[in-house]
Amino acid sequence: MLSNVRIENDESAQGNYFVSGSAPFVMGHYPGDPVFPGVMSLRCMRQLSDQLFQEIGSSQSEPYAQLKRVSFIDIVRPGDVLNVNSSIKKKKPGEVHIQAEISVDGQVKSKSVFVYR
Numbered sequence: 001m002l003s004n005v006r007i008e009n010d011e012s013a014q015g016n017y018f019v020s021g022s023a024p025f026v027m028g029h030y031p032g033d034p035v036f037p038g039v040m041s042l043r044c045m046r047q048l049s050d051q052l053f054q055e056i057g058s059s060q061s062e063p064y065a066q067l068k069r070v071s072f073i074d075i076v077r078p079g080d081v082l083n084v085n086s087s088i089k090k091k092k093p094g095e096v097h098i099q100a101e102i103s104v105d106g107q108v109k110s111k112s113v114f115v116y117r
Helices: 038-055
Strands: 003-008 012-018 065-072 081-092 095-104 107-116
Antiparallel strands (some): 012 081, 065 107
C-alpha cells in the first residue's frame, strides 16, 4: 500500500500513499463527496509501524498492536499524497510504543499510538 518507505536508525520510518479517486473504498465513502476512510488511514499508519517494529528485531510474524490516542483531525480527499511517519516513543521489555502520524502538505490529518507486545 505505501510507497517510498524509508527506515532511519531503527527509530523512525517514513512512507507515502497517493489517494486515488478511483479506489472503490473512496468512491463509495461518500458518493458525491468522496473522502479517504479513517480506517484506511489507520491501515497506512499500522503498515508503517509494523515495518518499523520488525526492523528493530522483533521475531513476531504477526505483532499484536493496541491502539491508543487515535485522532482523526481533518478530512483526506482523493488526489492527496499522504506523508506517513512512525517513530519509536518508548521501549521497555516486552512492549514498544510507536507513534504514527499522517500529514498532507504539512497539515496533520490523523495520528495514533500503536503498542506492540
